[in-house]
Amino acid sequence: MRTGMVALALGLLALRFLPALPPVWLCTLLPVIGLMLLPFRTYPVAFFLFGLSWACLQAQWALDDRLPSRLDGETRWVEGRVVGLPQHTEAVVRFELADARSRHGTVPPLMRLAWYGGPPVKSGERWRVAVKLKRPAGLLNPHAFDYDAWLLAQRIGATGTVKDGELLSEARWAWRDGIRQRLQAVDAQGRTGVLTALVLGDGSGLSRQDWQVLQDTGTVHLLVISGQHIGLLAGVVYLLIAGLARYGLWPNRLSWLPWACGLAFAAALGYGLLAGFEVPVRRACLMIGLVLLWRLRFRHLGAWWPLLLALNGVLLLDPLASLQPGFWLSFAAVAVLIFTFSGRLGPWRWWQTWTRAQWLIAIGLGPLLLVLGLPISLSGPLVNLLAVPWISLLVLPPALLGTLLLPVPYVGEGLLWLAGGLIDGLFRGLAWVAGLVPAWVPAAIPLWGWGLGALGAFLLLLPRGVPLRPLGWPLLLLLIFPPRSEIPEGVADIWQLDVGQGLAILVRTRHHTLLYDTGPRFGDNDLGERVVLPTLRKLGVDGIDLMLISHAHADHAGGARAVAQGLPVKHVLGGEPAELPNEWQAAGCESGRRWTWDGVNFELWQWAHARESNPKSCVLQIEASGERMLLTGDIDMAAERALLESPLAIPTDWLQSPHHGSRSSSSMALLDRLRPKAVLISRGQGNSFGHPHPTVLARYQKYGMAIYDSADQGAIHLQLGRFEAPRSMRLERRFWRDPPPLAK
Missing domain, CATH: 3.60.15.10 (Ribonuclease Z/Hydroxyacylglutathione hydrolase-like)
Structure with a gap:
């Protein structure tokens, strides 16, 4: 079964590397071929075809929802509902319009719009706007962020600039936007934007300098809600109920284990919904749910099995997630930790575990960051030794509890004020480190050099004493000092x-x-x-x-x-x-x-x-x-x-x-x-x-x-x-x- 799941994952991931999609008739034929192969004990091939077919069909449907070329540059009146959290600056309001429709023809159901000098726009409102429509496209430069892929992964069928508009109905069920407005009104010692990013996953309030500091110190994952935050909250809830049961404070008529598992998963799911349920959060919720389910049934569960199921679960729900860098970094980080800490002889002291985790993640993710074209933080392994517990143990609890208790006078605001002060202190230290050691943007290297460097990183993740492990260091140096092709004289x-x-x-x-x-x-x-x-x-x-x-x-x-x-x-x-x-x-x-x-x-x-x-x-x-x-x-x-x-x-x-x-x-x-x-x-x-x-x-x-x-x-x-x-x-x-x- 595990082989079949691996094959299914490979089929789903193959979408990311296709130069062109196969025709629809072939995509629909692949599952039929897979079913015909099942009786011949070739189920890995069948599962691969199932995954590839599903991913290609989803991608084709997303492409079909894009703005037709004949409408590119046209201005149309479009009606729809604002979704997500609109981003407001002094000059422009950016928001996504869902369930979009026009009286003068078919338009993509989801659009990303910019309204220069526009009025405040709230999530859940319905608007009728005059939009100059554009096909989804971004700047395309060597080794740069692929904005086209990001737009498709978000299933955004058109972008555009709003020329005029009218509000049709007020916001309904816009609870995330309401929480954001409450948070923005709180005195968080000048760190309201960071606090909003931590609680809601909304980074629009972070300044460019804030993002640069986080990038230089390798701490973006702490403010962009990740599986670490979700797992921490679920673990706190589980341990709280387990502790109450151990000391006789839990009602005897209620079995503590089902309640601990159920409430821990509910807490993880609730925080995930609060954060917008992005790829790292979906992965974390799936893994936590699997672990809690197996724990409830008193069965031992290996670490790789939940990761594989979570990978397939995320890709089956959204095959286009593989087009986003965050997807690869999220699963790769967990895979590095599992590979590093499983099957090792002898226990490590807690401080050895903590320090080795940071350095090994840095080594393991280095080749992936390079191939994704992302900067590499040289100070990240050291900074995260302090920043991770600072955010997880000191900042996150008062931030979440303060958000929950905002209706209670003074209590919620006081907790958020405390969380803001802790964040401010951390950012001052991060800014000092970033000024000393900025992020490294390595030059692109040939594929063969990257492959050897990735092999070196893999060797260094192996346990001590494994033959050929010392070769990892010289191979890894190929990523740091890559071979460069010389420009000929006279060219x-x-x-x-x-x-x-x-x-x-x-x-x-x-x-x-x-x-x-x-x-x-x-x-x-x-x-x-x-x-x-x-x-x-x-x-x-x-x-x-x-x-x-x-x-x-x-x-x-x-x-x-x-x-x-x-x-x-x-x-x-x-x-x-x-x-x-x-x-x-x-x-x-x-x-x-x-x-x-x-x-x-x-x-x-x-x-x-x-x-x-x-x-x-x-x-x-x-x-x-x-x-x-x-x-x-x-x-x-x-x-x-x-x-x-x-x-x-x-x-x-x-x-x-x-x-x-x-x-x-x-x-x-x-x-x-x-x-x-x-x-x-x-x-x-x-x-x-x-x-x-x-x-x-x-x-x-x-x-x-x-x-x-x-x-x-x-x-x-x-x-x-x-x-x-x-x-x-x-x-x-x-x-x-x-x-x-x-x-x-």
């Missing part, structure tokens, strides 16, 4: 990153790195911090020789400060150096300036008579082994006419589309002189500027240029000097991504 490795409505282009030669623009920043949405800096680190960039800011507009220069704070930058050039921070000592764009790095030639140009920001853009020409690229920033037609009188007005293979394809740029005269073979467009999907303009696209097509658009293809990678076609991120097929259109 420029170029990435146009997907930063939405902005620009960021990374240029690397064999020994040098140049960053042309740094992505946008609008309000608190800093793409330099969220996208550009992490991507540079994943690509192995540990310093920038030259950061060239074409001009000072926020969509080109907005992320510069975050990049400069995260990586050492030797020199800064700008089309508008006076608009950049004084401490950077940015130099101006000097027309005619040339230099050579590793056989790759660079030359600058700027229109001397420009008066506005866009035409002041610093233009960069790159030439590698006879292949040329021209980076133009946001120059307009007037600047283009001036450019035609410069030495850069020569045949060019690659053109970065001026001003994101605006109709005020890309003049016929420029294209006729440069005769580019291909154009790179960096812009946001469905942007309000209408970039690229149809007239400009028609010009490109008239000249037979291949068009590579970041909104359609994500980040784009090419090697200048090889005269080869580029690769886009959407060519890495995943069933949840729309395939890229052919280069136009």
